[in-house]
Amino acid sequence: MRKVVGVIGGMGPDATVDFMSRVIAFTDASRDQDHARMLVDNNPSIPCRQQALLGKGDDPGPVMAGMARGLEASGADFLVMPCNTAHAFADAVRAAVSIPLLSIVDVTVAACRDHAAVGLLTTKGCLAARVYQDAFAATGSKLIAPDDAEFATLMELIFAIKAGDRSPAIGERMRELGEALVARGATAVIGGCTEITLVLSDGMLSAPLVSSTDELARATADVCAGRRELEAG
Amino acid sequence: MRKVVGVIGGMGPDATVDFMSRVIAFTDASRDQDHARMLVDNNPSIPCRQQALLGKGDDPGPVMAGMARGLEASGADFLVMPCNTAHAFADAVRAAVSIPLLSIVDVTVAACRDHAAVGLLTTKGCLAARVYQDAFAATGSKLIAPDDAEFATLMELIFAIKAGDRSPAIGERMRELGEALVARGATAVIGGCTEITLVLSDGMLSAPLVSSTDELARATADVCAGRRELEAG
16 A cells, blocks of 8 residues: 655745655656655745744744644655755654654765765755754764855855746856865765755766755655655654 | 645646646745645546546546545635646535635636637547536637547647656647647647646747646636635535
């Protein structure tokens, strides 16, 4: 029996749609009926995760927990959040439901297992919340993050993408930020924000790009198809 | 207050994702929080509409009605189905809920108001169910549909698209089918299947293409933003 995925979405809305299209692409199907069922709450009015993590805005946790409960009630067997920064609030989601959350951070870290030094392109809030640092602590790999000036550029690009700009110029500036991490020793770079992976794809950097969106989409397709097991909790 | 749209999706899964991305594109927004909330049941296991309409398969109406009830219970203010053929079963959906269904057929027919002769590219099942013929009966416009040989090609292309082929070759063959309707007098051609509009876009034909996906996405964005009213029932 196929599993139904519940998607806590809208962070941002385009990133959720991109995630869905990658799940479909990773599914081995030749007709509609071979695909996985996705229950999606694409709710862009979740309070801003960046503001909350920098201590300047409402806690998005209760809204995300309510969405999780709604998806569970609608029949989801497990949950995903195609947003890395949102995983700073993963405990609020897990506490709200009895179905498992497949973590975008866990699957992305697992995909970096062969790299001793990994570059991390993510949001300032995600870094401040130590979402990736804590996950990497157990692996022994070194994380290389942008410096303050690079972060200013990175956040500017992320908000431009959220406003609808996915032009080659934005992609080029994102590529430069990733390449700077390679120059500092990274042998792989994590696209650790689902907005970043709207403009940056594998092959654009001189090192492999580990797309958090692709890793979560592949794992989601695997769970839906029964090729991967998830533990509750 | 923004309205929440409930999307009865999965017919096919890629067409639903395409519809969502067009709603986002038609929304005037510069940050996540400006976008509309979409509750989506992307359920590819709805029984095949083509088979049912040709008298050879299970009735998809009860499954669609159940999805509609689930979306209403989850908080949807109105419903859409980004699938033209599914509107042969619209009565089953309307009977199941107390919120309105914004019809892809109604908005597409309205977009053709200036044309006395309109070409229709849609599925065999949609044509057999007279979904568009009945809607056009009140307008006085003439509908020009593919002949039997063209329909055989059209259905072959639609199922190739559902299987993941959106290559230029498929688009070119679809363009030829549309152009044949223009040669027979159509001054506009309806892309009346949300798979067709994955490969055929306005500008590819010598007459305007009226994309049912775009018409529904635009109307959905308008209702969500409060720029368009809907009546229940």
